Amino acid sequence: MTGPTRGTTRGTAADELAAAELEAEQRLAEAHEAGRVATTRPGWAPLPRRAGLKPSLSPLLSLRTPISSRARWTLGVLSFLIPLTAWTVLSLTGSVDATFLPPPGAVLKAVVDMATTGELFDDAWATIQRILEGFGLAILVSVPLGILMGTFDAGQAFLEPVIALLRYLPAVALIPLLMIWLGVDEGPKIAILFVGTVFFNTLMTADVVRNVPRSLIDVSYTLGARRGEVVRKIVIPHALPGMIDAVRVNVAAAWNLVVASELLAATAGLGYRIIRSQRFLQTDKIFAVLVVIGLVGLVIDVLLRILRSRVGKWTA
Amino acid sequence: MTLELRGVAKDYTVRDRKIRALDGVDLEVSRGDFVCVVGASGSGKSTLLGLVAGLMAPTEGEIVLDGVPVTGPGPDRGLVFQSGALYPWRTVERNVSFGLELLPIDAAERKRRVDWYLAETGLDAVRKSLPKQLSGGQQQRVAIARALACEPEVLLLDEPFGALDVQTKEDMQVLIRQVWADTGTTVLMVTHDVEEAVFLGARVVVLASDPGRIAADVVVDLPADRGLGVKREPAFLALRAEIEDLVREQHRGHVNRVAAVE
Numbered sequence: 001m002t003g004p005t006r007g008t009t010r011g012t013a014a015d016e017l018a019a020a021e022l023e024a025e026q027r028l029a030e031a032h033e034a035g036r037v038a039t040t041r042p043g044w045a046p047l048p049r050r051a052g053l054k055p056s057l058s059p060l061l062s063l064r065t066p067i068s069s070r071a072r073w074t075l076g077v078l079s080f081l082i083p084l085t086a087w088t089v090l091s092l093t094g095s096v097d098a099t100f101l102p103p104p105g106a107v108l109k110a111v112v113d114m115a116t117t118g119e120l121f122d123d124a125w126a127t128i129q130r131i132l133e134g135f136g137l138a139i140l141v142s143v144p145l146g147i148l149m150g151t152f153d154a155g156q157a158f159l160e161p162v163i164a165l166l167r168y169l170p171a172v173a174l175i176p177l178l179m180i181w182l183g184v185d186e187g188p189k190i191a192i193l194f195v196g197t198v199f200f201n202t203l204m205t206a207d208v209v210r211n212v213p214r215s216l217i218d219v220s221y222t223l224g225a226r227r228g229e230v231v232r233k234i235v236i237p238h239a240l241p242g243m244i245d246a247v248r249v250n251v252a253a254a255w256n257l258v259v260a261s262e263l264l265a266a267t268a269g270l271g272y273r274i275i276r277s278q279r280f281l282q283t284d285k286i287f288a289v290l291v292v293i294g295l296v297g298l299v300i301d302v303l304l305r306i307l308r309s310r311v312g313k314w315t316a
Numbered sequence: 317m318t319l320e321l322r323g324v325a326k327d328y329t330v331r332d333r334k335i336r337a338l339d340g341v342d343l344e345v346s347r348g349d350f351v352c353v354v355g356a357s358g359s360g361k362s363t364l365l366g367l368v369a370g371l372m373a374p375t376e377g378e379i380v381l382d383g384v385p386v387t388g389p390g391p392d393r394g395l396v397f398q399s400g401a402l403y404p405w406r407t408v409e410r411n412v413s414f415g416l417e418l419l420p421i422d423a424a425e426r427k428r429r430v431d432w433y434l435a436e437t438g439l440d441a442v443r444k445s446l447p448k449q450l451s452g453g454q455q456q457r458v459a460i461a462r463a464l465a466c467e468p469e470v471l472l473l474d475e476p477f478g479a480l481d482v483q484t485k486e487d488m489q490v491l492i493r494q495v496w497a498d499t500g501t502t503v504l505m506v507t508h509d510v511e512e513a514v515f516l517g518a519r520v521v522v523l524a525s526d527p528g529r530i531a532a533d534v535v536v537d538l539p540a541d542r543g544l545g546v547k548r549e550p551a552f553l554a555l556r557a558e559i560e561d562l563v564r565e566q567h568r569g570h571v572n573r574v575a576a577v578e
Binding site: 213215216218219220221222223224225229233234237238313314315 | 415
């Protein structure tokens with residue numbers, strides 16, 4: 001009726017009826033208005049006033065206020081220096097037996113000794129290799145699964161319940177079972193890494209994929225993209241920085257798990273070195289290995305951070 | 317080219333309750349036309365564009381483009397959102413070239429076309445920038461250039477200037493009239509801004525609310541080469557007032573119906 005005709009289309013009987021209804025509604029609305037403004041505010045006692053916010057003494061004490069880069073560096077150095085000083089004081093004053101808490105110098109010497117014999121590198125490499133295999137496998141499985149879950153509601157409905165349950169099984173509790181199934185060699189160690197990280201990484205990947213704005217997907221269809229192209233060219237690039245974040249969180253878990261698995265049955269690796277040193281009460285060596293574990297973890301984290309900021313230049 | 321909507325209705329299901337967003341919409345847009353759809357909230361303006369874009373299917377009726385029923389989204393109907401919906405990791409020129417990258421044309425041809433659209437929309441200087449480095453107006457230029465690069469039969473604009481400040485908005489209005497003249501693209505635009513609709517449109521369609529229906533279809537009888545100055549002329553002001561009254565009536569009815577439901 002109204003379609004192709006140009007010019008206003010008003011004046012039919014139906015429209016007149018609608019107009020009459022509308023007028024009645026308008027009268028109602030005006031009556032509402034009139035009723036609403038009829039009362040003025042009662043003469044309450046004045047509200048007690050709070051004093052306004054006083055300026056804070058220093059940016060260090062203000063909520064969410066950037067601090068100077070000098071303050072930032074000082075605080076960063078202090079966060080290492082304070083525990084290190086406490087350690088030095090405790091061991092040098094002899095208040096703790098050096099057998100239990102070797103002084104920092106002894107630990108540094110142990111690091112250097114183990115590095116010169118080469119055992120440190122062999123152990124570290126054995127551990128890193130397990131991470132590459134176990135956690136690498138977890139990434140290969142979890143990323144496609146996460147994309148599937150984040151892209152298709154059906155994938156979500158099918159996978160989410162079982163994965164949400166499985167991720168709460170503590171991976172360490174599965175070590176005995178995995179040893180029965182896979183023996184005492186590399187198998188269970190890699191499996192523990194895989195089981196301990198694959199579920200979390202799947203759910204976190206699914207989450208970032210689901211956060212790809214719907215409008216980006218819709219607009220891509222109107223530009224001629226097919227479904228597969230939308231996943232490849234829109235969903236994955238948009239989710240990539242978030243996926244790297246997920247890997248960064250989960251590689252830390254992998255790093256914890258691999259050392260735990262090496263404590264049980266291994267012939268090389270940083271966890272193995274800790275157990276061996278325990279047998280001979282070489283606490284300086286234990287500390288040395290702990291330092292190395294911390295440092296390698298830090299290096300992995302920094303590398304992933306750099307990758308993240310390269311890939312995610314467009315975010316933030 | 318003609319775009320035809322025949323008896324189009326659209327229901328949404330909200331918590332098992334059916335809500336009719338559009339009802340019995342008949343609309344015909346012919347080649348080269350510039351049609352602005354105005355309506356109060358609840359008139360189903362965006363739904364109308366979503367249906368034409370093919371992002372959703374009508375509950376009743378059909379939408380036909382050049383005799384072929386619309387069954388899904390495609391590059392013959394380019395869409396520009398209010399939010400721009402730019403690809404944040406792609407530079408301006410790579411946003412504009414997205415649709416062309418999907419087609420079997422060589423890189424030189426693609427570049428030639430991208431260059432033209434960047435120049436047309438005044439984006440040449442920022443072609444290597446990322447969307448986040450652009451102002452709101454520039455971002456909308458990218459969204460328009462990206463849609464136009466696919467040479468759509470119809471350009472669908474969903475409140476494209478709704479989030480811009482008044483001055484930028486007027487710049488964009490002049491730009492879109494220029495682009496319309498230069499490319500001959502058919503435009504179907506949705507807005508809540510009556511002044512904008514009268515300034516831009518060759519036709520203004522007023523939607524009624526609850527459910528959305530076409531209440532009026534007004535031809536804008538203003539010179540084709542109008543500039544911003546036309547906004548002060550009596551003919552413009554009269555037309556604007558007439559359409560504003562129509563929209564206001566619909567809005568008041570909508571508010572009262574919402575109040576009655578609650």
